[in-house]
Amino acid sequence: MTEVSKSIPPTPKRPHKNKSKAHQKPVICPYCGAQALLRPVGDLFEEPYRRLNNFWVCVKHPECDAYTAAHLKDDSPMGPLANAGLRFKRMQAHYYFDQLWRSGIFSRNAAYRWLGDALGVKWKDKQPHISQMSDVFCDIVIRESQAVLQNHKGKVEMQRGVDDDG
Ligand SMILES: [Zn+2]
Numbered sequence: 001m002t003e004v005s006k007s008i009p010p011t012p013k014r015p016h017k018n019k020s021k022a023h024q025k026p027v028i029c030p031y032c033g034a035q036a037l038l039r040p041v042g043d044l045f046e047e048p049y050r051r052l053n054n055f056w057v058c059v060k061h062p063e064c065d066a067y068t069a070a071h072l073k074d075d076s077p078m079g080p081l082a083n084a085g086l087r088f089k090r091m092q093a094h095y096y097f098d099q100l101w102r103s104g105i106f107s108r109n110a111a112y113r114w115l116g117d118a119l120g121v122k123w124k125d126k127q128p129h130i131s132q133m134s135d136v137f138c139d140i141v142i143r144e145s146q147a148v149l150q151n152h153k154g155k156v157e158m159q160r161g162v163d164d165d166g
Contacts, residue, residue, distance in 0.1 A: 029058035029066045029081050036081055038070060044134075055134070056081060069136050082135035089138040094130045096145035105152050118144040 027036040036056040044055050044067060054070040056077045061067060066081040101111040115128050119140055130141060 027056045027077050027081070029060070029064060031066050031081070031083055032058060032060055032064045034059045034064065036067070036077075038075055067134065069134050078136050086135050086138070089135060089142070090130055090133060093133065093138040093141040093145070096149065097130060097141055100145055100148055103149075103152075105148060114148075115141065 028034070029036050036058050038054045039057045041053065041055055044057065053072055054075055055067050056070055058064045058066040058081055064083065065086075066083040068081045069078045070076065071078055097111065097115065100106050100114070101108040105111075106114055112128060119128065119137055121128065130138070133141065
């Protein structure tokens with residue numbers, strides 16, 4: 001339903017007259033050496049990462065599966081483009097996250113709601129999919145899930161409403 005044009009204009013080299021000073025330098029894919037372009041998040045994910053504006057994506061994507069999120073404030077890349085290790089990170093993220101509901105700390109639905117909160121993202125109706133998450137999100141999922149698991153390690157009693165932390 002999203003109307004994203006297939007043809008992405010090459011290298012938006014604009015004169016330096018707008019606010020975006022943060023990424024004057026071209027963003028380069030560390031894996032294939034091609035340039036990365038700023039693209040709307042809908043190009044990459046169908047999921048409603050609504051608060052995120054854009055992603056820096058390798059021009060060879062999807063052949064080269066490298067990308068990184070852009071900061072909301074200035075569209076500067078949050079980090080280098082990632083693909084190697086990203087799949088492993090997603091597995092890790094899924095592993096730790098699944099323990100949250102498999103161990104009974106949360107119900108599965110509550111776990112996904114928690115996940116949305118942890119990521120600071122508003123989900124529409126669908127669940128967030130770790131399998132589509134960027135490196136950045138995986139880090140958050142892993143970190144936050146581990147923190148919850150740690151918190152509940154010693155506590156046998158499960159309290160609800162304690163998570164006004166994230
Ligand atoms: Zn690349």
